[in-house]
Amino acid sequence: MRLSRSFLPTLKETPSDAQIVSHRLMLRAGLVRQTASGIYTWLPAGLKVLRNIANIVREEQDRVGAQEVLMATIQSADLWKRSGRYDAYGPEMLRIKDRHERELLFGPTNEEVITDVVGQELKSYKELPQVLYQIQWKFRDEIRPRFGVMRGREFYMKDGYGFDIDYKGAVDTYRKMMLSYLRTFQRLGVRAVPMVADTGPIGGDLSHEFLILAPTGESGVFYDGALDTLDWLADPVDVDKSEDLEKFFNNVSSYYAATDEKHDDKAWESVPVERRREGRGIEVAHIFYFGTKYTKSMDITVAGPDGAPVHPEMGSYGIGVSRLVGAIIEASHDEAGIIWPDNVAPFKAVILNLKVGDETCDTLCEALYAKAPERFLYDDRSDRAGAKFADADLMGHPWQIIVGPRGAKEGKVELKRRATGERFELTVNEALTKVLSA
Amino acid sequence: MRLSRSFLPTLKETPSDAQIVSHRLMLRAGLVRQTASGIYTWLPAGLKVLRNIANIVREEQDRVGAQEVLMATIQSADLWKRSGRYDAYGPEMLRIKDRHERELLFGPTNEEVITDVVGQELKSYKELPQVLYQIQWKFRDEIRPRFGVMRGREFYMKDGYGFDIDYKGAVDTYRKMMLSYLRTFQRLGVRAVPMVADTGPIGGDLSHEFLILAPTGESGVFYDGALDTLDWLADPVDVDKSEDLEKFFNNVSSYYAATDEKHDDKAWESVPVERRREGRGIEVAHIFYFGTKYTKSMDITVAGPDGAPVHPEMGSYGIGVSRLVGAIIEASHDEAGIIWPDNVAPFKAVILNLKVGDETCDTLCEALYAKAPERFLYDDRSDRAGAKFADADLMGHPWQIIVGPRGAKEGKVELKRRATGERFELTVNEALTKVLSA
Numbered sequence: 001m002r003l004s005r006s007f008l009p010t011l012k013e014t015p016s017d018a019q020i021v022s023h024r025l026m027l028r029a030g031l032v033r034q035t036a037s038g039i040y041t042w043l044p045a046g047l048k049v050l051r052n053i054a055n056i057v058r059e060e061q062d063r064v065g066a067q068e069v070l071m072a073t074i075q076s077a078d079l080w081k082r083s084g085r086y087d088a089y090g091p092e093m094l095r096i097k098d099r100h101e102r103e104l105l106f107g108p109t110n111e112e113v114i115t116d117v118v119g120q121e122l123k124s125y126k127e128l129p130q131v132l133y134q135i136q137w138k139f140r141d142e143i144r145p146r147f148g149v150m151r152g153r154e155f156y157m158k159d160g161y162g163f164d165i166d167y168k169g170a171v172d173t174y175r176k177m178m179l180s181y182l183r184t185f186q187r188l189g190v191r192a193v194p195m196v197a198d199t200g201p202i203g204g205d206l207s208h209e210f211l212i213l214a215p216t217g218e219s220g221v222f223y224d225g226a227l228d229t230l231d232w233l234a235d236p237v238d239v240d241k242s243e244d245l246e247k248f249f250n251n252v253s254s255y256y257a258a259t260d261e262k263h264d265d266k267a268w269e270s271v272p273v274e275r276r277r278e279g280r281g282i283e284v285a286h287i288f289y290f291g292t293k294y295t296k297s298m299d300i301t302v303a304g305p306d307g308a309p310v311h312p313e314m315g316s317y318g319i320g321v322s323r324l325v326g327a328i329i330e331a332s333h334d335e336a337g338i339i340w341p342d343n344v345a346p347f348k349a350v351i352l353n354l355k356v357g358d359e360t361c362d363t364l365c366e367a368l369y370a371k372a373p374e375r376f377l378y379d380d381r382s383d384r385a386g387a388k389f390a391d392a393d394l395m396g397h398p399w400q401i402i403v404g405p406r407g408a409k410e411g412k413v414e415l416k417r418r419a420t421g422e423r424f425e426l427t428v429n430e431a432l433t434k435v436l437s438a
Numbered sequence: 439m440r441l442s443r444s445f446l447p448t449l450k451e452t453p454s455d456a457q458i459v460s461h462r463l464m465l466r467a468g469l470v471r472q473t474a475s476g477i478y479t480w481l482p483a484g485l486k487v488l489r490n491i492a493n494i495v496r497e498e499q500d501r502v503g504a505q506e507v508l509m510a511t512i513q514s515a516d517l518w519k520r521s522g523r524y525d526a527y528g529p530e531m532l533r534i535k536d537r538h539e540r541e542l543l544f545g546p547t548n549e550e551v552i553t554d555v556v557g558q559e560l561k562s563y564k565e566l567p568q569v570l571y572q573i574q575w576k577f578r579d580e581i582r583p584r585f586g587v588m589r590g591r592e593f594y595m596k597d598g599y600g601f602d603i604d605y606k607g608a609v610d611t612y613r614k615m616m617l618s619y620l621r622t623f624q625r626l627g628v629r630a631v632p633m634v635a636d637t638g639p640i641g642g643d644l645s646h647e648f649l650i651l652a653p654t655g656e657s658g659v660f661y662d663g664a665l666d667t668l669d670w671l672a673d674p675v676d677v678d679k680s681e682d683l684e685k686f687f688n689n690v691s692s693y694y695a696a697t698d699e700k701h702d703d704k705a706w707e708s709v710p711v712e713r714r715r716e717g718r719g720i721e722v723a724h725i726f727y728f729g730t731k732y733t734k735s736m737d738i739t740v741a742g743p744d745g746a747p748v749h750p751e752m753g754s755y756g757i758g759v760s761r762l763v764g765a766i767i768e769a770s771h772d773e774a775g776i777i778w779p780d781n782v783a784p785f786k787a788v789i790l791n792l793k794v795g796d797e798t799c800d801t802l803c804e805a806l807y808a809k810a811p812e813r814f815l816y817d818d819r820s821d822r823a824g825a826k827f828a829d830a831d832l833m834g835h836p837w838q839i840i841v842g843p844r845g846a847k848e849g850k851v852e853l854k855r856r857a858t859g860e861r862f863e864l865t866v867n868e869a870l871t872k873v874l875s876a
Binding site: 001006007009033035036037039040041042043044047050065067068069070071072073074075076078079091092094096098099113116117118120121130132137139141143153154 | 439485517
């Protein structure tokens with residue numbers, strides 16, 4: 001994209017109403033603009049980030065056999081009356097009446113809709129297990145929306161729902177999802193640590209929150225730093241084998257990790273001192289087994305192996321996609337701006353033409369840009385170099401390809417890595433290879 | 439995807455409440471399920487179609503320099519009060535009050551939001567032109583939703599908005615969008631003919647609807663069949679050149695095309711008889727120049743070349759993405775089911791294993807499937823052949839790769855083209871090449 005023609009408005013001043021760094025940087029880097037309290041428009045660069053995250057989530061869900069569907073944002077209140085949650089849900093639910101005075105709502109979550117759809121179609125245990133997920137906008141009418149997209153009202157979320165014929169199957173599904181989530185976060189370039197969460201009346205250990213370490217996190221967290229070094233992408237778990245899933249789950253669970261609510265001083269002391277990680281964490285995902293809660297209340301059954309009706313066992317699996325945009329920035333920025341992980345960045349690199357109008361610079365930049373116009377942002381504005389550097393650092397492109405008149409004459413560019421500040425003097429081809437293979 | 443493990447529920451019976459063929463086939467082929475009046479859940483196959491369409495729309499928008507953004511579904515009523523449309527809009531607008539009794543609405547369209555966002559950022563004529571678009575869910579509270587996704591309440595739409603400094607620029611943008619739309623529909627495998635539509639008080643000829651010919655269309659249409667033979671993908675229009683755009687627009691406009699409202703018997707007679715196409719059409723897109731209507735009412739200006747404030751000229755550019763799923767089926771089906779155009783189909787081909795359990799058949803099918811598991815549906819169910827053929831025809835996969843025990847022994851398969859019924863006896867590699875290169 002050519003910066004001169006694009007809609008990527010950056011701000012020099014820090015917006016006064018933004019309390020946390022991710023909110024400030026998202027406004028300053030031109031990722032979002034607020035259009036109503038807790039409601040945002042995603043500008044081109046912000047949308048690219050949102051979509052990059054969603055695509056990685058999707059690939060990792062598909063990889064473990066989950067299937068994507070898409071439910072409407074608007075739901076009928078009748079379904080929630082069937083499950084018994086309509087009256088129980090608080091004022092965070094956006095309740096709506098249509099022109100015929102029928103009660104609707106903007107879905108804050110989708111257990112009812114998916115249980116209804118699946119219940120109408122599935123007849124036999126042979127059709128299970130099924131994991132269905134969607135990535136869709138949801139609404140929670142927060143009393144005091146704040147922190148930008150971290151606690152907005154309309155938010156983008158991946159929500160998945162597992163259906164199994166029995167507890168054993170549901171446990172396998174749960175573990176499969178945990179692996180999928182760990183792989184997802186690793187690919188996103190952040191570490192999100194799974195920590196046991198409340199299961200309510202259901203009990204057991206099948207509820208985990210995933211938290212990203214960042215100073216603005218809402219919970220205190222304590223965990224074994226060994227978790228940060230495990231490579232889930234290289235782990236040879238066969239997700240179709242119960243034994244493999246069990247081994248994987250036991251391995252994860254063997255490391256200490258807890259929020260302050262569940263923290264256990266005694267267990268903490270058994271973690272070697274040099275591996276103790278303590279700080280604050282932002283919740284970005286939650287996986288939760290809840291058995292037959294909805295299949296019983298909504299009376300959904302399939303025929304079991306002996307022909308008798310069985311209420312399928314369910315779990316729900318959520319990732320806050322729009323929240324992650326903020327959380328990643330909270331975990332990855334410096335004084336100058338955002339530092340995007342490679343897989344999340346809106347552009348792989350920015351090409352900084354330091355002397356627009358100089359034929360050598362222009363020719364070299366155009367040739368570079370033509371190699372991958374979708375992956376490069378080309379700063380072809382006739383601004384001074386200082387302003388270009390500041391915007392590049394603010395927007396957080398993983399690489400800056402700096403083209404000045406002196407180097408250009410020799411076919412050379414300077415390559416800067418945003419995360420480390422390292423600089424390399426390279427030929428055009430060397431720079432291209434380094435950037436595009438990252 | 440393996441059919442035995444997937445959520446692709448087909449129906450043998452025709453649902454009694456579905457009045458038109460696309461609605462019936464979308465239910466029978468397992469593309470959608472209704473969850474409330476005029477509100478649908480998109481099942482895996484339906485979502486793939488929706489996304490294939492959206493991706494082609496996106497590529498063709500990006501190609502002409504439009505930039506994608508994403509606005510929230512929920513808007514503040516305040517913006518609509520600024521433009522003066524809040525009271526004027528009828529009961530189709532879903533009006534909502536939040537927990538603080540503030541007036542919100544589910545966006546039926548987004549002129550106000552985009553004008554507000556752009557107005558806050560753009561300062562100078564030098565930053566124009568801009569075309570911003572989104573593909574997002576919208577809501578119109580139809581009094582009597584019907585025809586499935588063709589006239590639903592929650593619908594998926596691409597809406598784009600052009601901003602230019604003057605009329606001449608706005609005309610260029612309009613023509614660029616018309617070309618982009620013609621290319622989009624050609625790639626989708628349907629012909630949508632642009633027809634002059636009402637411009638209201640603005641006048642001029644810068645309003646076109648695009649209609650797909652189908653017996654259930656809501657308008658009568660008359661057009662010159664020569665339009666069906668023009669190849670927009672091969673047209674060498676340079677969209678950055680006004681002269682090219684003008685030539686292109688004059689060429690399109692030189693062919694007769696009109697809905698019954700605008701039909702002119704005299705002009706019709708000048709179309710050679712053998713080229714006259716007459717029938718009914720479904721509106722799937724609308725492009726519309728409306729000048730300074732919103733920039734004036736919302737008081738948005740940029741500095742013109744002489745420094746004086748100028749209200750930018752606008753146009754809006756819509757494509758009904760979810761509606762297109764229905765419209766394409768209306769235009770492309772037979773007694774047995776859907777006939778998907780190649781670029782839209784949820785799967786490139788279905789592999790029909792006629793004898794699951796037979797080692798030769800199973801081995802050959804698995805080998806075929808492994809070549810492109812994302813693009814093939816593998817019917818590995820142990821049903822009888824007749825049921826498999828019926829489902830394959832119903833779901834409308836462009837190709838059927840039929841694997842029976844006799845052929846399999848010789849490494850041969852039968853390839854059936856859904857659209858024509860042609861059958862080819864081929865080796866496995868020949869079949870693969872034919873299917874994957876289509």
